[in-house]
Amino acid sequence: MTSVLLTNSVLCCFRQPTLEWASKTLFEEIRASINNNDEEDRSFWRPVLPWGGVFTIKAGRKAISCIPLYVEVQLKNTCTIDGFLMILYVILRDNQGFHRELAVFLGKQFVEHFLYLMDSCEYTTVKMLWIWNRMSKRQYRSEIHRAALEIDLFGNEHENFTENLENLMSTTQESMCTNGGCPGRFQNFRKTTINIREQPKKKKNDDNSLSKRAKCLPNRCNGLREFSQRLFCHGPPPFVILNMQQWRSEDLSYVPYHLALCQHRYLLEGATLFNKQEHHYSAAFQIDGCWMHYDGLRSDNLILLNKPPELLLLSSLVYVRASDK
Numbered sequence: 001m002t003s004v005l006l007t008n009s010v011l012c013c014f015r016q017p018t019l020e021w022a023s024k025t026l027f028e029e030i031r032a033s034i035n036n037n038d039e040e041d042r043s044f045w046r047p048v049l050p051w052g053g054v055f056t057i058k059a060g061r062k063a064i065s066c067i068p069l070y071v072e073v074q075l076k077n078t079c080t081i082d083g084f085l086m087i088l089y090v091i092l093r094d095n096q097g098f099h100r101e102l103a104v105f106l107g108k109q110f111v112e113h114f115l116y117l118m119d120s121c122e123y124t125t126v127k128m129l130w131i132w133n134r135m136s137k138r139q140y141r142s143e144i145h146r147a148a149l150e151i152d153l154f155g156n157e158h159e160n161f162t163e164n165l166e167n168l169m170s171t172t173q174e175s176m177c178t179n180g181g182c183p184g185r186f187q188n189f190r191k192t193t194i195n196i197r198e199q200p201k202k203k204k205n206d207d208n209s210l211s212k213r214a215k216c217l218p219n220r221c222n223g224l225r226e227f228s229q230r231l232f233c234h235g236p237p238p239f240v241i242l243n244m245q246q247w248r249s250e251d252l253s254y255v256p257y258h259l260a261l262c263q264h265r266y267l268l269e270g271a272t273l274f275n276k277q278e279h280h281y282s283a284a285f286q287i288d289g290c291w292m293h294y295d296g297l298r299s300d301n302l303i304l305l306n307k308p309p310e311l312l313l314l315s316s317l318v319y320v321r322a323s324d325k
Contacts, residue, residue: 025119027093027287034290034304043300044292049082051296053124074145077154078127082296083283084161085126087270087318089118090285091239095320098238105168105234106134134164157272157281157315158243166192168237171262173230177216179223187225190233194240194261229262236264238321244314245274255311259319266319274315284309285318 024032026048033044055073092098092115103111110133117126131140131151139160141152153160170192177185216225240261259266270285282295284305291305311317 025093025115026121027090027119030292030302031287034287034292037304042304042306044302044304047299048294048302049086049123049126049296050301051082052076052078053127055124055128072148073128074148074150075124075127075131076150076152079281079296080153080155080157080160081127081130083272083281083294084157084316085118085130086283086294087272087285089115090287091269091318091320094287095238101238102168105165110134130161135160139163154279156245157274158245162193162241162243162316165241167234169194169240170233171230172233174228175225177221177223177225179216179221182216182221182223191230194242232262236262236321239269240266240319242317242319244317247314255314255317265322267322268317269320270318271309271311271314272316272318273309273311273313275313281315284311 030044030048053075055075057071057073092102092111099111106114110129113129114126117123117129131153139155141154143150143152170190171194173189173191175187175189179185212227213224214227216223240259255268257268268286270283272281272283274281280297282293284291284293286292291308293303293305293309295301
């Protein structure tokens with residue numbers, strides 16, 4: 001009963017925000033700071049999405065006898081969602097046409113509230129919005145600790161974030177065996193992640209952009225299986241995420257700055273990085289062609305870089321559809 005009351009209280013905080021937008025959005029402030037930054041001070045003037053957070057929930061009428069009347073939700077190890085939330089915000093603010101498209105997958109209310117909370121610097125509430133609205137209970141650990149609800153997001157950012165965007169990036173590919181007697185002659189293959197393969201002349205493409213033939217091995221018949229071009233199930237998404245933890249460093253000779261996916265061009269706009277020693281994630285993204293590094297654990301956690309980041313500790317690459325840029 002208590003968990004239900006807490007959940008309803010949190011959701012009430014998201015349903016009816018006061019949409020009185022600030023004169024400048026956070027994105028506009030960051031963009032202005034890039035133009036005004038000198039060589040001596042290249043950090044953003046205030047912290048953005050700091051690590052962790054404490055969210056306070058007021059007990060409802062039915063819980064008036066509960067002690068305490070105000071329940072604290074303490075967040076731990078939030079770096080598994082922080083970097084992606086920062087990149088998602090930049091993508092939405094830098095591409096006005098993406099609001100409507102992402103609303104199909106994330107919900108119109110979510111997109112509006114997410115942007116409002118980020119621009120209002122309500123960073124802990126932003127994280128709670130993602131946790132309660134997008135994540136399932138199995139994706140994090142929660143327990144009562146010292147009269148507070150503690151939510152621990154320790155783990156893998158692909159399990160905590162990317163997995164919740166699978167419908168956005170889902171693709172389908174049909175195949176037909178040339179042997180009319182094949183028991184599984186017509187098949188449809190669906191994927192929820194994007195895979196790439198290296199091409200000649202240092203060009204990257206998706207792994208199934210062109211039709212191809214292969215032996216029909218699963219059914220052990222003598223036919224050839226013809227594969228159609230792979231297509232996005234719901235149309236080309238505004239952005240795609242490549243899970244680079246599936247690659248070994250020796251397998252990837254360079255980082256692709258462009259992708260051709262299902263007849264659409266995507267440009268590299270962001271990345272998340274993983275420090276194995278600290279088991280900590282950070283992120284990098286572009287604004288007006290300039291790279292910025294975000295790390296929620298730093299006091300100056302948003303820093304303008306002199307050059308593109310060294311992408312040696314890649315966890316993810318984030319590509320934005322070029323046609324809407």
